[in-house]
Amino acid sequence: MTSNPYQTFELRRLNGDEVTYIFDRMPYANGADGYKRRDQDLWIVYMDGWGWVAWGEAYGITGRPWYVPPEQQADFPPEGEWVSKKGPKSYVYQLTYLNNL
Numbered sequence: 001m002t003s004n005p006y007q008t009f010e011l012r013r014l015n016g017d018e019v020t021y022i023f024d025r026m027p028y029a030n031g032a033d034g035y036k037r038r039d040q041d042l043w044i045v046y047m048d049g050w051g052w053v054a055w056g057e058a059y060g061i062t063g064r065p066w067y068v069p070p071e072q073q074a075d076f077p078p079e080g081e082w083v084s085k086k087g088p089k090s091y092v093y094q095l096t097y098l099n100n101l
Contacts, residue, residue, distance in 0.1 A: 006076050009035065011093040014081075022098075025076075035077065044077050052077040054084055062086045063093070 006025065013019040021037050028034030028045050035044040042056045051070030054063030063084030065077070082093045 006097045006099070008098045009077065009079075009095055010098060011082060011095050014092045014094055033075075046073075054082070059086055065095075066092070 008022065008024050011021045011023065021039070023035035023037050023044055025033055025035050028036075028043060032046060034046075037043070040056075042054065042062075044052055045055050046052050047055070047061070049070065050061065050064065051068070051073040052065060053061045055061055063082050065073070066081040066083050068078040068080065077095060079095050079097060082095050084091050084093065
């Protein structure tokens with residue numbers, strides 16, 4: 001695991017509509033760092049056994065990185081493709097960090 005210099009990232013949907021969500025690093029309910037979506041109470045958090053996942057209290061796990069298994073993940077969500085599924089809807093997103101310190 002490495003130190004986390006990243007504060008903000010975007011998830012951009014890759015189905016052609018380019019819907020983009022912005023997430024900011026902040027403490028999650030368990031005290032660990034998480035990333036909260038700016039427009040809703042949806043999070044990217046680290047869960048033992050799963051690694052970094054998209055999480056919503058009402059839905060549970062709704063997304064995760066596609067190419068990086070949990071044991072290869074660092075102290076921050078991996079860049080690259082993420083997949084999400086909520087009910088009958090599935091999407092592929094690109095996670096890209098917007099800044100670092």
